[in-house]
Amino acid sequence: RPKITHHGNAATAWHALREEAMGCTRCPLHRDTTQTVFGEGPVDARLMFIGEQPGDQEDLAGRPFVGPAGRLFDQALEEAGIDRGRTYVTNAVKHFKHERRGKRRIHQTPETPDIQACRWWLTQELELIQPRIIVALGATAGRALLGKAVTINRLRGAPIALENKVQGWITVHPSYLLRVPDEAHKVEERTRFVKELRHIGEQL
Numbered sequence: 001r002p003k004i005t006h007h008g009n010a011a012t013a014w015h016a017l018r019e020e021a022m023g024c025t026r027c028p029l030h031r032d033t034t035q036t037v038f039g040e041g042p043v044d045a046r047l048m049f050i051g052e053q054p055g056d057q058e059d060l061a062g063r064p065f066v067g068p069a070g071r072l073f074d075q076a077l078e079e080a081g082i083d084r085g086r087t088y089v090t091n092a093v094k095h096f097k098h099e100r101r102g103k104r105r106i107h108q109t110p111e112t113p114d115i116q117a118c119r120w121w122l123t124q125e126l127e128l129i130q131p132r133i134i135v136a137l138g139a140t141a142g143r144a145l146l147g148k149a150v151t152i153n154r155l156r157g158a159p160i161a162l163e164n165k166v167q168g169w170i171t172v173h174p175s176y177l178l179r180v181p182d183e184a185h186k187v188e189e190r191t192r193f194v195k196e197l198r199h200i201g202e203q204l
């Protein structure tokens with residue numbers, strides 16, 4: 001399929017798609033959120049990252065990966081020599097699924113129906129952007145990408161052949177790296193993540 005790049009078509013279509021997603025009521029998750037957090041990045045990006053869902057800060061800002069996990073992600077990308085501004089970053093689920101405890105909003109992991117309802121948007125993002133490489137960050141993104149439950153440790157480290165010669169990669173979610181309890185192990189896991197990103201960047 002020829003990729004539309006240097007004319008306005010893809011960008012116009014992307015803006016229309018985002019606009020439509022801002023009013024999404026396809027599933028109940030929109031009810032108790034600030035806004036849809038749609039993907040962002042250039043429409044001709046060759047590398048796409050898929051996260052899980054917006055967190056508290058993303059819900060407020062309306063942008064993906066701007067909270068604590070996002071900061072780690074930004075640092076890791078920089079160390080891996082990847083310019084985030086040239087990548088497309090999105091989430092499997094575009095509304096913040098959470099429960100309220102007092103004033104706090106506690107993250108809830110999206111389940112299969114949430115992922116399936118939101119696949120509507122991810123599918124259209126994939127069709128518009130047509131990335132050559134797609135990186136799923138964590139199990140939810142992996143499930144959204146492959147349509148089945150994934151075991152990260154079994155799949156990470158090697159590309160998965162997708163339709164139209166697209167390379168898929170599955171790796172850990174940055175917030176996993178924030179949660180590793182043992183400090184030495186945390187450093188190891190972070191290093192492994194950066195190495196993986198570097199390796200993926202070299203495939204472009």
Ligand code: URA
Binds near residue numbers: 064070
């Ligand atoms: N975690 C995600 O998976 N996505 C975000 O946008 C933020 C945190």
